Each structure stands twice: as structure tokens, then as C-alpha cells.
Amino acid sequence: MGGFLIKSLYFSIDPSLRSRLGLVFQEGETIFNWGIGVVLRSEHPEVKFGDRIEGVFNFEEYTIRYGMKGDTAAQCLTRVENRHKLPWSVFVGAIGISGKTAYYGWKEFSHAKAGEVVYVSTGAGAVGSIVIQLAKRDGLKVIASAGSEEKVKLLKDIGVDVAFNYKTTKTSDVLQKEGPIDIYWDNVGGEMLESSLDASSNGARIIICGAISGYNSGNAQPIRNLVQLIYKSITLYGLYVYEYDHKYREEFYQVMPDLIAKGEIKYAEDVTIGLEKVGETILAQQKGLNTGKSIIKVTETE
Amino acid sequence: MGGFLIKSLYFSIDPSLRSRLGLVFQEGETIFNWGIGVVLRSEHPEVKFGDRIEGVFNFEEYTIRYGMKGDTAAQCLTRVENRHKLPWSVFVGAIGISGKTAYYGWKEFSHAKAGEVVYVSTGAGAVGSIVIQLAKRDGLKVIASAGSEEKVKLLKDIGVDVAFNYKTTKTSDVLQKEGPIDIYWDNVGGEMLESSLDASSNGARIIICGAISGYNSGNAQPIRNLVQLIYKSITLYGLYVYEYDHKYREEFYQVMPDLIAKGEIKYAEDVTIGLEKVGETILAQQKGLNTGKSIIKVTETE
Numbered sequence: 120m121g122g123f124l125i126k127s128l129y130f131s132i133d134p135s136l137r138s139r140l141g142l143v144f145q146e147g148e149t150i151f152n153w154g155i156g157v158v159l160r161s162e163h164p165e166v167k168f169g170d171r172i173e174g175v176f177n178f179e180e181y182t183i184r185y186g187m188k189g190d191t192a193a194q195c196l197t198r199v200e201n202r203h204k205l206p207w208s209v210f211v212g213a214i215g216i217s218g219k220t221a222y223y224g225w226k227e228f229s230h231a232k233a234g235e236v237v238y239v240s241t242g243a244g245a246v247g248s249i250v251i252q253l254a255k256r257d258g259l260k261v262i263a264s265a266g267s268e269e270k271v272k273l274l275k276d277i278g279v280d281v282a283f284n285y286k287t288t289k290t291s292d293v294l295q296k297e298g299p300i301d302i303y304w305d306n307v308g309g310e311m312l313e314s315s316l317d318a319s320s321n322g323a324r325i326i327i328c329g330a331i332s333g334y335n336s337g338n339a340q341p342i343r344n345l346v347q348l349i350y351k352s353i354t355l356y357g358l359y360v361y362e363y364d365h366k367y368r369e370e371f372y373q374v375m376p377d378l379i380a381k382g383e384i385k386y387a388e389d390v391t392i393g394l395e396k397v398g399e400t401i402l403a404q405q406k407g408l409n410t411g412k413s414i415i416k417v418t419e420t421e
Numbered sequence: 422m423g424g425f426l427i428k429s430l431y432f433s434i435d436p437s438l439r440s441r442l443g444l445v446f447q448e449g450e451t452i453f454n455w456g457i458g459v460v461l462r463s464e465h466p467e468v469k470f471g472d473r474i475e476g477v478f479n480f481e482e483y484t485i486r487y488g489m490k491g492d493t494a495a496q497c498l499t500r501v502e503n504r505h506k507l508p509w510s511v512f513v514g515a516i517g518i519s520g521k522t523a524y525y526g527w528k529e530f531s532h533a534k535a536g537e538v539v540y541v542s543t544g545a546g547a548v549g550s551i552v553i554q555l556a557k558r559d560g561l562k563v564i565a566s567a568g569s570e571e572k573v574k575l576l577k578d579i580g581v582d583v584a585f586n587y588k589t590t591k592t593s594d595v596l597q598k599e600g601p602i603d604i605y606w607d608n609v610g611g612e613m614l615e616s617s618l619d620a621s622s623n624g625a626r627i628i629i630c631g632a633i634s635g636y637n638s639g640n641a642q643p644i645r646n647l648v649q650l651i652y653k654s655i656t657l658y659g660l661y662v663y664e665y666d667h668k669y670r671e672e673f674y675q676v677m678p679d680l681i682a683k684g685e686i687k688y689a690e691d692v693t694i695g696l697e698k699v700g701e702t703i704l705a706q707q708k709g710l711n712t713g714k715s716i717i718k719v720t721e722t723e
Contacts, residue, residue: 138648308647308648312647321664322664327647327648327650327651328651329651340645341643341644341645342643342644342647343642343643345610345614345629345644345657346440346610346629347659348629348657348658348659349629349630349631349659349660349661350659350661351659351661352659352660352661352664353659354656354657354658354659355647355650355656355657356650356656357649357650357651357652357653357654357655357656358651358654359651359652359653359654362623362624362654
């Protein structure tokens with residue numbers, strides 16, 4: 120069976136890339152992550168010229184592949200439809216891995232009820248901002264934090280009830296005043312997770328989606344108060360998005376592109392042009408300098 | 422409505438008592454915990470002479486109460502039946518709070534399937550030993566640890582497949598060899614929880630039942646590798662037994678006394694006579710010197 124040639128268009132830059140350096144990614148090797156490309160030539164019966172393909176790509180301008188199926192969900196390629204004529208960059212963000220992480224995790228683990236209180240850390244990030252909007256649609260009170268005044272403004276724009284800058288306001292103070300919290304969406308780990316455990320209601324759900332505070336410290340920041348799990352019947356869910364792809368993928372593509380096209384779910388992007396900028400873009404994200412989904416646009420033109 | 426006078430018979434000594442010292446229990450005040458007593462006199466229409474009553478009692482020889490209902494499940498008193506003529510001490514252990522903790526937690530959170538692997542820390546303890554036997558009945562491979570050769574022998578007697586002394590054998594070595602583990606029943610926290618996270622299978626369930634390693638250190642031992650929750654879709658459940666009393670209580674009393682009377686579930690007891698021995702009994706348990714359920718028999722004769 121013949122192969123097909125894909126021109127890379129957009130790559131997703133995710134905080135978790137950091138955790139793979141030196142483990143999954145060895146020095147001198149090409150790194151890879153979620154992306155989208157366009158088929159320039161195909162000798163494969165199921166793939167044709169002009170198809171837009173989503174999946175995990177090596178960070179290179181052109182890729183040759185020989186099939187759509189991979190060993191794991193993450194390795195599978197998928198042809199994407201764009202009925203709403205959305206910008207293709209959205210397919211690595213709000214309708215890509217970030218949107219899926221938010222949507223699958225929220226549906227599977229939040230057990231959200233209207234009137235409950237949720238706290239979202241890194242609320243201005245690609246995943247957090249979608250979680251916030253899903254929570255608002257479900258009728259929850261949303262507390263969210265970010266690391267700059269600009270990001271706090273973005274939080275307010277997407278409907279957050281209590282938005283704060285965690286660098287100038289103590290998380291534990293806010294949660295004590297505005298909590299207790301029924302759900303915590305954790306992108307950070309460390310101190311914020313500890314504060315959230317302390318401020319949890321009885322029966323709270325905590326969704327562990329990321330641990331950015333630990334990626335750069337060599338050792339993750341330790342959690343000292345897990346005993347709160349016992350006292351308050353708290354459940355901690357580890358969210359590995361690929362596990363839930365078979366369960367929610369179809370629903371996701373029915374629901375999200377439509378909500379985004381109508382403007383009912385908003386997204387922000389931080390696009391950097393050029394593969395040679397990948398290194399500094401990862402670094403900027405680890406420093407929290409991006410606002411919205413961090414994306415590499417591989418070449419100037421699609 | 423009149424009250425009733427209860428003579429205290431047996432009190433449960435639990436590792437978690439330690440965590441309440443200075444918090445729930447203030448210096449100079451009477452401590453309290455699960456126990457069983459017999460009614461000596463009653464002016465209450467629902468309670469009569471000779472009734473055996475289970476509930477949370479102050480640690481004193483006689484108690485006067487005015488009703489069976491409390492504000493919380495833990496404060497409620499319950500009349501217990503003893504169709505199988507079991508020793509009354511069992512009603513603070515295998516058919517009391519320890520058995521319920523094991524049974525409710527296993528039923529609610531383990532999602533056990535035959536052929537899976539479970540690791541139980543403090544397997545020779547009152548809760549752990551019941552968990553082990555429930556797991557064996559469900560067809561699992563059971564790994565369990567304890568802190569002495571005598572306790573390791575007890576583990577083998579109740580059917581543990583891989584029993585080890587954690588003081589002479591490294592937990593992480595055993596789990597690496599005999600795992601990965603699908604379920605971890607955690608009575609300890611600290612290093613054992615970290616090793617279990619590292620040795621978990623994809624989709625593992627961890628039931629946090631106790632954190633004895635942290636009760637005496639002022640600060641609980643921190644957990645550094647919660648990021649494993651993400652990588653392996655692990656769920657951590659905090660087990661607060663009272664939360665599940667309404668759901669499993671009836672089933673529990675139908676199932677467990679029968680299994681115990683038939684010898685299909687075994688239990689061990691470590692009974693100390695005399696209220697004046699409570700202090701040293703709590704200390705001995707914190708040091709791991711008891712084998713089996715630690716119980717105070719209030720007076721020489723029932």
C-alpha cells in the first residue's frame with residue numbers, strides 16, 4: 120500500500136512537553152506532538168490530495184506516513200472536517216488536544232451540578248479557558264487564577280465569577296473566602312493543589328490534568344495534606360486524555376465546533392511562526408508568557 | 422422522653438485516634454471512639470434492658486444517652502443483633518468499624534476484577550486483613566506487607582499470595598517484581614504510596630484509608646509523584662467510612678456475620694483489659710506492636 124506526503128501546518132505547544140524532555144525525547148532526536156497538516160500527494164487509497172490530517176507529528180516541515188492507524192490513540196491520524204470554515208489553527212487548540220482534554224475530563228470526572236463551585240488554575244491557558252466555559256454552561260460558580268493582570272482580564276471576559284492573579288493574591292485566601300470548592304481542575308500541582316485540598320467541600324472531585332509547577336524543579340513539588348482525601352471523601356482523578364478518546368470523540372466533534380463557530384465558546388491563540396522558534400516558544404510557555412493556546416505555525420503560508 | 426444507662430463493654434482502638442489528639446481531642450477531656458455496650462436500665466420506649474448498643478462512646482465505664490439518633494452517622498447508636506452468637510468483641514472489629522471500613526471501601530472503590538493484582542499495606546491490621554480476604558474471594562492476586570515476621574505469618578494464614586516484611590524487604594522491589602498493581606489499599610501514606618504510584622497499572626485505583634506514617638511526624642510525609650495519576654489514569658479515592666453507611670450497612674450485616682461464623686473470613690484480636698490501659702494501647706498500636714484488631718475490654722467481666 121502506498122504512502123502519503125503531509126505538509127505540516129500547525130503544531131501544538133503544551134506545558135507537558137517539558138516533562139518529556141530527556142525521557143521520551145532524547146537529545147539530538149526530533150521531538151513530536153499534536154499537529155495538523157495537509158496532504159500534498161497520496162498513493163494511499165483512503166487518503167487524497169488536500170485532506171487535512173490531525174495527529175501526532177514529528178516537528179518537521181514534511182512527513183511521509185503509510186497508514187492512518189497507529190498503535191495508540193495518540194499515534195492515529197484522523198481526517199478532520201471543517202464544516203464551519205474555522206481557522207485551521209483551531210484544530211490544534213480549542214477543537215484539538217486542548218479542547219478535548221477540557222471536554223473529556225469535564226464530562227468524565229466533574230460530576231458537576233448547577234450551583235456548585237469550581238476552581239480552575241491556569242484559567243487563561245488553552246485547557247483551563249475551555250473548562251471555565253464548560254463549567255459556566257453547566258451553571259457553576261467559577262473561581263480561576265492566572266499569572267498576570269492581562270490574563271485576569273481574559274478570565275473575566277470568558278465569564279469567571281472570581282478571577283485573581285495568583286502572584287499578587289494568595290490562593291488559599293481566595294478559596295477560603297469564596298469556597299468551599301466542589302471541583303478543582305488542577306493544571307499546576309504543588310501549593311495550589313494543597314490549598315485546594317484544604318478548601319474542598321465534602322465529596323469534592325479533583326481533576327489532575329497537569330503539574331506544571333513540578334516540571335522544572337527536577338522533583339515535583341510534594342503534597343503534604345493528602346489525608347484530606349479521607350476526612351472529606353475527596354476523589355483525585357488523573358486525566359490522560361487519550362484514554363477517553365473512544366468515549367467522547369464523536370460527541371466532541373458534534374458539539375464543540377458548533378459552539379465555537381457561534382461564539383458561545385471563546386478561545387485565544389498565541390501563534391509563533393517558524394519551526395526554528397519551537398525552542399523559545401516552549402520556554403516562553405514554561406515561563407507563563409503566552410496568553411491563550413500556544414501554537415507553532417510551521418510556515419508563513421498555509 | 423427518658424434516657425438509658427449503658428455499661429461499656431468494648432472500645433475500638435484505631436490508628437486514626439492519633440490524628441485526632443490535640444484537634445478533636447483536647448487535653449484534659451474524655452476521648453471517644455467506636456464501642457459496644459449493654460443497656461442496664463432504660464426509660465426510653467425504643468430501648469430495653471439487655472440490648473447491645475453499638476456507636477461512638479466516650480471512653481468511660483457507664484454512659485447515659487437520651488436517644489438513638491445523632492447528628493451524624495458516627496454519632497448514631499444502633500441496636501446490634503447477634504444471631505450467630507459471636508463474641509461481642511467482634512462487633513467493634515470485623516463486624517464493627519474495621520470490617521465496615523474494609524467492606525464499604527472495597528465495594529465502593531475497588532472495581533475489582535478476578536485476576537487483577539491488589540497490594541494491601543498493614544495487611545495484618547484489622548482493616549487490611551479483611552480487605553485481603555475480600556480480595557481473595559473476588560479472585561485477585563494479593564500482595565500484602567506487615568512489620569514483623571509474626572504478622573507476615575498471619576498474612577500467609579489468611580491467603581496472601583505475596584507476603585513480605587516491609588522492614589526487611591523494600592516495598593518498591595516487591596511491587597516491581599510482582600506488579601504492576603491494579604488496586605492499592607493504602608493505610609500508610611508516605612513512601613509506600615509513592616512506590617505504589619510508581620508500580621501502578623494503567624487505570625489503577627488507589628483507596629486512601631489511612632496515613633499512619635504521617636500521624637506522628639507533625640507533617641504528613643509528602644507525596645512527590647502524583648504526576649503518575651496523569652500518566653496512568655489513576656484514581657485516588659479518599660475513604661471516609663461513615664459516608665457509605667447508608668449504602669452498604671444492610672448488606673454488610675447480611676453478609677459478614679455469616680462469613681465470620683462459618684470461618685470463611687478470619688479475624689485476629691489483640692484485647693487489653695481495663696480503661697486505664699487505653700493510653701499505652703494507643704501507643705503500642707502506633708508502634709505496630711499489636712497483631713490483629715486492637716480492642717479495650719472495659720472491665721474483666723462482660
